[in-house]
Amino acid sequence: MTGLVPVLTGVGVAYITWLLWRWGGDWLESRRLATKRRDKKERCRLALEKLQRRVEASDLTEAKCHEILQLSLSELVKKLQTSQLTATDTLHAYQRQALEVHKKTNCLIEPILEAEALAQACDAGQRPGPLCGVPVSLKDCYGLKGYDCTIGLARWIDRPFDEDCDIVQVLKKQGAVPFVKTNIPQTMYSVETTNPIFGPTVNPHDTTRSVGGSSGGEGALIAGGGSILGFGSDIGGSLRIPATMCGVCTLKPVSQRLSDRGCHPILSGQKAVPVSYGPLARDVDSLAIAMKALTVDSTLYEVATALPPVPFRSEVYEDKKRLRIGFFLNNGVFRAVPCMERAVLEARDALESAGHQLVMYDIGTLGEETFDLWTRHMGADGGKELMREMKNDAVDVAMGMVKTLSHLNAYLKWVLYFIIRMIKEYKMKVCILHLRCSSVHEYMNLVAETERTQIRVMKEWRSLGLDAVICPAFGFPALLFGSIVEAISAASYTAMYNALNFTAGSVPVTTVTEEDLRKMTDYGTPDPSHSIAKKNMPGSVGLPVNVQVATLPWREEVCLRVMKDLQEALTQQSA
Structure with a gap:
């Protein structure tokens, strides 16, 4: 019996050492991620301040800026194509307004530095296309060469994309000028737009109120007049909820109408309820112009070869x-x-x-059927991918319940789920998200x-x-x-x-x-x-x-x- 004491002591010491090593490693990683968050936020703040100084130095008059901002997308396209307006002036007008909306709502992440050169190329006649000279804003899930796509997570800071996503490639080929990236919820898995890197985005109609999510930065920017055309994504309402909260228009196409290649995935591998990518704008005609520009010719299908070629049918519209x-x-x-x-x-x-x-x-x-199906698909892996993405990172308050439920024992989740079903209290029915499928067979049945x-x-x-x-x-x-x-x-x-x-x-x-x-x-x-x-x-x-x-x-x-x-x-x- 006495011989077991040294063995048990050794095992105990080894276990405690392992715990200290793991906790120490997690602590160091959390500190490293905190530094990355702080540095990223500061770099983006300085980039926006630099843009502010450049816009203020522009010779664009207030009257000209107002004239540009009052135009619908169809009117703007016509004036750009007939050289009644320059792409550079148009860009400066929307940069100026976007910065004003950002001061009120915190909707921007960072400016796209290449926008000026793209606008100048449009003015030089080097970038013809149906969207020539039109400034467009992008939700921070659209891959852009040389830029991070953090989706509010520190682990994705300083990991710039090697190329533009398919949609951005097509937008550029059609003459558009991407000029800002907009804010999102942490992981994009929330209806409240806030994250530990860039903070919360609030509603331009009432800054005490929500913009929804996850395309909340886009909703706020367009509602405030800071963008004439924006692009977001939707897996549960992420385009339509911000559009509703902010009073703008949006379209969630069927998932394969536009390409998702090169966009930052969340819940990668979950394809039965796929993400859709689509436009937001102030009026419906602008959505149609965007969809037509993206799909009317072979440009999209040359880039996204896996998509079925379904051009926009103007005669139906x-x-x-x-x-x-x-x-x-x-x-x-x-x-x-x-x-x-x-x-x-x-x-x-x-x-x-x-x-x-x-x-x-x-x-x-x-x-009830579709909400049940949707929640089961969203949590088929028991929240494992979300937890992996957020490991050692600061967790935004909007993601707090998600994290708590994901860490619950599977049996406790089932007990909680059945209690909720019995009392018909749908507020917490989101628990289904984290029940997970117990087997491949169960997932196939789903x-x-x-x-x-x-x-x-x-x-x-x-x-x-x-x-x-x-x-x-x-x-x-x-x-x-x-x-x-x-x-x-x-x-x-x-x-x-x-x-x-x-x-x-x-x-x-x-x-x-x-x-x-x-x-x-x-x-x-x-x-x-x-x-x-x-x-x-x-x-x-x-x-x-x-x-x-x-x-x-x-x-x-x-x-x-x-x-x-x-x-x-x-x-x-x-x-």
Whole structure:
């Protein structure tokens, strides 16, 4: 027995030594990452200050700047192509405005230094194309040669891309001038745009409120007039949620309409509910111009050889035939607040006045089915990739619950999940994200279930003769900053079309009124998520309210047409 004492002592000492070595290594790594975060933030701050000085030294007058900023994208393109404006002046105008919006919202990460040379080349006639001289902003997930794509993570600092991603290559070939990169949530896996490197981005309409996520920097910049055309990504509403919070337009194409090659992946290998990449702008026509420029000729398909060649069909977008459009107000997961429901009804009336047929669409349990599928796909690996990405890094408060759930024992996750299901408390149904599939067989069954649901819904739409469906763009307008992560089930309206891989867009319809707030008295259920929404609605009068438009996959032109008809009908009503 006495002989075991030295052995046990040795094992204990070895184990303690190993723990100290591991903890010490993690501590040193966390300090190294903290230094990288601090240095990166400072470099970007200095780059923006340098741009500010250069813009202030520009001979662009305030009157000229104002003239440029007031133009729509179609008007700007025409003036650039007829040499009524120079690309350089246009760039300087948007750089100036972008910096002003950044001061208010913290929407920028860094300027793209090559923008000046690209604009000068446009003025010299060396870069012809449908977007010649148009400044474009990019979410910080688009790979750009010589630039980091941190997605809010210190481990990706000082790891610049070797080449531009496919979309940026095509944009440049079509004459566009990428000029700034915009802020994102840490890992892009949040509906609140904030990260430990660059901090939070707030709403230009009310700086106490959220811009949503994950393309929140783009939403804020475009809503503030600092960009005429931006590009983001969407895996659960990341284009449509910021568009809704900020009152701008966006399109989430079917996943393979535009290339994802060269963009920073998150949840790499998760392809059953794929990321979509798409544009944001102030009006629908600008989205159509962007999609046409990216897909109308062979440029994209020469770069992205794996994509099916599906050029933009202008004749479908410009068609005037009557469409049959469904609508619904409640998806069965989260009841949208009164202003969001009112927006759908106003959109219904406006589209009817434009000559379309609107019919009530009973979605049954589809909202719950698709939200369940979406959350299971997002957490199929039990959160392992997210934890690997954030290891030893500072974790933003918006990612705190994700980290906690990912570290829970699998059995505790299952217990928590079933308790949540029993009490029907959807706020925490996000726990499903981190349950993980227990085997490859289980994951294959999940993929098969998703495909069956997609096929069933497509057949249902065709049997009902639906060309499109309109519904709430989200559960509520912009909440106070930090609140949205507590009501994640409101994202079930957008996640539905990611799970189905349908085309979907978001378009402004109205603003919050005093009457909407009075109707909040009768709003709510025992679900605490509704309490969060109810608590945040006071003070929201005047905030933008969007409607979501969805179509079958590969029907981007139809989706844009419905959005444009809606926008034009609303404009005529307000004239």
